[in-house]
Amino acid sequence: MPDGGLDWRDEGLGTRVRVxxxxxxxxxxxxxxxxxxxxVAVPGSEQVDRRMRDLRPAGWVIKTYRDKPSLKADELYLEKIGVPIWEKERRATGLRQISSRTRRIVYEGDGHMCRRCGVAAGEEYPGEPGSRARLTLGHVNPHKSGSGSSPADLITECARCNETVRHLTGPQMTQEQVWDRIKELPVRHKRELLLWMAADARTQTDTERAWGMYRQLPAELREGIKQDLDELLES
Structure with a gap:
């Protein structure tokens, strides 16, 4: 066997490998x-949850109820098995040492929105009811060898954009297709787009920033803020 008969019950293996x-x-x-x-299978709830999430950068697709509405809150769906990280030469695949402080800086700097498509955490993708965004971190230059993990090297991406960019081998659209789409925009939006191009960044309004921050909160806290805002406007 290519894995040498490794067994997830072997406590001598790392938690990520066992998971x-x-x-x-x-x-x-x-x-x-x-x-x-x-x-229950791999005791140590906090560590085991984290190690399972660490499989995603190695190509494992594990969906939650946020990604797949038919799931219950305590259920997950293994859509795809990625890199066989139990093989010794592949055990570090997908691992990046990014501190919680760095994650917070990047997420806050990007307004808790995907820098590539603009979707906020937990927000439905346009035209796809029930398909919700999960935010992660991606590299500014995803194909650059040795790209670092400082805030300047990272941007906020939704899982869909992150997956697309990492496997992108050519342009998704032609220059003519992009230009045709731009020409259809109202003049006001064309001017706004030109400003973004000049700054090489998509600027956000205060409302958009607040929306991104709101979307990253758990559902029960979002509901509380929604009620507070409704009462504030009614007063």
Whole structure:
């Protein structure tokens, strides 16, 4: 066997490897599983949750109820098994040492919105009811060898844009297609777009920044803010 017969029950293996093996052997692609089942199999809930998230940069597609509305809050869906990180030469695949402070700086600097498409955390993608965005970090130059992990090297991306950019081998649209789309914009929007081009950045209004911050809160806290704002405007 290519993995040397490794078993997820082997406590001598790293938690990330054990999680990957458990998902491969006990769940399988296209199957749903519960967080609690994984936590029981590989004890240490905080670490096991983090190690499971660490599989995503290695090409593993694990969806939550935010990505797949048919799931319950405690369920996850293993859509795709990525790089076999149980193989010794691949164990570091996808790992990046990004501190929580750096993540906070990047997310706050980008207004908790994807810098590539503008979607906010948990917001539905336009024209796709039920398909919601999950934010992650991507590199400003995704194909640059040795790209660093400082705030200047990173941008906020939704998982969809992050996946697209990492595997992009050529332009998605031609110059003519982009220009045709731009020509259709109202004059006011054309001027706004030109300002973004000049700054090489999409500037956000105060309302957009507040929206991005609001969207990254848990649902129960968002509801509280919504009620507070409604009462403030009624007073």
């Amino acid at each position: 990957a093996l458990w998902l491969r052997d006990e769940v399988g692609e296209g199957k749903t599983f519960k967080k609690q089942a994984l936590r």
